[in-house]
Amino acid sequence: MFVWRNTPGVETRQRQADRTRETKRKLMEATVECLVERGWSGTTTTEVAERAGVSRGAQLHHFRTRGELVAAAVEHVGAESVEALKRRAQVAEKSTHAVVELIADFHASDLFTAALELWVAARTDPELREQVLELQARLGREVYGLALELLDADDSKPGVRDAVQATLDLVRGLALANQLADDTKRRAHVVRYWARMLEEQL
Secondary structure, three states: OOOOOOOHHHHHHHHHHHHHHHHHHHHHHHHHHHHHHHHHHHOOHHHHHHHHOOOHHHHHHHOOOHHHHHHHHHHHHHHHHHHHHHHHHHHOOOOHHHHHHHHHHHHOOHHHHHHHHHHHHHOOOHHHHHHHHHHHHHHHHHHHHHHHHHHOOOOOOOOHHHHHHHHHHHHHHHHHHOOOOOOHHHHHHHHHHHHHHHHHHO
């Protein structure tokens, strides 16, 4: 019986593709960790490469500048976080309060801290600002769509789009307040209050 086997060239390309994905994953995770722990100024390409256990040459092969590396890392972790949020939502209580709480917790994660460092740096860096605006728009659309889905809301109805967007703006503000001190107790109170108002609107 004939058994098909990968040719050596195909196997080599597959191994290379696997190594590339693994290298990028390590760089993405190390970058976000570095942003959270050391901020934008302490997140250098050298520091990230060392944390990831990747050579400087390999790091530069995939990302030419610190801006490219950091924007890619925030987007990568953002996409993974959205998927994690979807999984949590599948087993969570199906109430407006539970959904708003999930979204608030999502924004209070390390991802938000990393993204915040990127936004602040982008304020005075025109090239980085362009990357960040595109990234923010993509992630913003995805989170907005997910919020609609979780809330079972129809944004073609009057007031729904504004109510959902206001929810996202609110939880971002709460996440910002949590950066310097633990704001968990106040956040829980605000989330409960807002969920009641949102339920009436929807």
